[in-house]
Amino acid sequence: MNIEFSADDEAFRAEVRAFLAASLTPDMRRESERTTTVFADKDLAMKWQEILVDKGWAVPAWPEQHGGTNWTPNQKYIWGQECAKAHAPGLIPLGMRMLAPVLFKYGTPEQKAEYLPKILSGEHYWCQGYSEPGSGSDLSSLKTSAVKDGDDYIVNGTKIWTTHAQFADHIFCLVRTDADVKPQAGITFLLIPMNLPGIKVDPIITMADDHEVNQVFFDDVRVPQSNRVGPENEGWTVAKYLLEFERGGGGSAPGIYEALKGLKEVARREVDGGHPLMDDPSFASRIAELEIRTEALQLQELMTLERISSGGSPGPGSSLAKNTSVEINQGLSELRLEAVHYYGLPNANKISLNGFDEAWVGAEHSETAMARYLNGRAASVFGGSREVQKNIIATVVLGL
Numbered sequence: 001m002n003i004e005f006s007a008d009d010e011a012f013r014a015e016v017r018a019f020l021a022a023s024l025t026p027d028m029r030r031e032s033e034r035t036t037t038v039f040a041d042k043d044l045a046m047k048w049q050e051i052l053v054d055k056g057w058a059v060p061a062w063p064e065q066h067g068g069t070n071w072t073p074n075q076k077y078i079w080g081q082e083c084a085k086a087h088a089p090g091l092i093p094l095g096m097r098m099l100a101p102v103l104f105k106y107g108t109p110e111q112k113a114e115y116l117p118k119i120l121s122g123e124h125y126w127c128q129g130y131s132e133p134g135s136g137s138d139l140s141s142l143k144t145s146a147v148k149d150g151d152d153y154i155v156n157g158t159k160i161w162t163t164h165a166q167f168a169d170h171i172f173c174l175v176r177t178d179a180d181v182k183p184q185a186g187i188t189f190l191l192i193p194m195n196l197p198g199i200k201v202d203p204i205i206t207m208a209d210d211h212e213v214n215q216v217f218f219d220d221v222r223v224p225q226s227n228r229v230g231p232e233n234e235g236w237t238v239a240k241y242l243l244e245f246e247r248g249g250g251g252s253a254p255g256i257y258e259a260l261k262g263l264k265e266v267a268r269r270e271v272d273g274g275h276p277l278m279d280d281p282s283f284a285s286r287i288a289e290l291e292i293r294t295e296a297l298q299l300q301e302l303m304t305l306e307r308i309s310s311g312g313s314p315g316p317g318s319s320l321a322k323n324t325s326v327e328i329n330q331g332l333s334e335l336r337l338e339a340v341h342y343y344g345l346p347n348a349n350k351i352s353l354n355g356f357d358e359a360w361v362g363a364e365h366s367e368t369a370m371a372r373y374l375n376g377r378a379a380s381v382f383g384g385s386r387e388v389q390k391n392i393i394a395t396v397v398l399g400l
């Protein structure tokens, strides 16, 4: 793959920069700098999505006839780099980056026509119903049942840790359609509108005091069989394909480079023993170590981009990209917290939840340090835990 940027690439970069400078509003840039949660603020992210749809740049990875840009892998990477540098809010991936590839590969023509335009326009907002109490890493043990009744399935059970279910109007769900075969062979992939009778969403507040995740309950929910993606009892294949995109379909290195830049700035401003923290060889070497790992991650993500651009999927190497980016991000949030000392101890999320709106004690860069650190811990669990990714790397990538 060619990772040198050509003159054409640089012209494209200039076009992207001009567009971002003209289109990003101050509240969008501020959101991307201040967000402490996995996803950006939903309203701002959807506003940004609308602007990108108008420009035709919302879904670079989609096939061109459905709204994709037909950019080269280099152009896609430049787009990611420039968005990170300009502090554009991240788009919510659930519909555009996770469900859409599944629909392209396994959806019927009717499903493609129904769902893809609404994912793009933002009319449909999706959440992911995979995990259940007792079925996380061991996902194939899931119990939420779907029993055929006429043209419908009747769904009963519960899903947990469902990110943004409080906002979603649709959920893509794994359900059990056969309990008498080996676990993976009795699973089906269903698309379920959240406004159907019998669905209830309860909030879960995390230790970072965020409301991002929920538990969703299904009580005799009637779902048309036409909402099934792929054949009955073959949902495991569909589910695994989606996970490749969840774990490694995007480029995280450009955002990490920006976070590294931010951390260096903090370390230059924070003084320890009369010297900027950045002059402390031990602290500087820990930043350097993260930077070196980011270089390696960038190379891997560029190779993945090339594979997706030529019609492939991220592949099992996405588990490696997931673990690496999580470890770097967690390393960054630890160093930031260390850098701001006790000013980082209060959790801004908790304080704002309790209605306290006095000025922050300490520099502005200390305000989000604790909330980010706490929220970032979840990343070694969601999308598949770190240990389980290591098992996949050992068996599927390394063939051990």
Ligand SMILES: Cc1cc2nc3c(=O)[nH]c(=O)nc-3n(C[C@H](O)[C@H](O)[C@H](O)COP(=O)(O)OP(=O)(O)OC[C@H]3O[C@@H](n4cnc5c(N)ncnc54)[C@H](O)[C@@H]3O)c2cc1C
Residues within 6 Å of the ligand: 127, 128, 129, 130, 131, 134, 135, 136, 137, 138, 160, 161, 162, 163, 164, 213, 378, 381, 382, 383, 384, 385, 386, 387, 388, 391
């Ligand atoms: C913030 C957040 C958001 C999430 N969002 C969603 C969502 O939107 N939709 C959704 O469906 N799910 C979501 N999840 C759930 C997530 O996918 C699961 O939490 C994850 O798969 C782990 O499952 P578990 O919590 O049941 O832990 P368990 O599977 O019980 O794991 C507990 C511990 O045991 C270890 N372990 C388990 N099995 C093995 C093994 N075979 N070898 C070695 N170690 C092992 C794990 O690594 C972990 O450390 C979210 C989770 C979090 C924290």
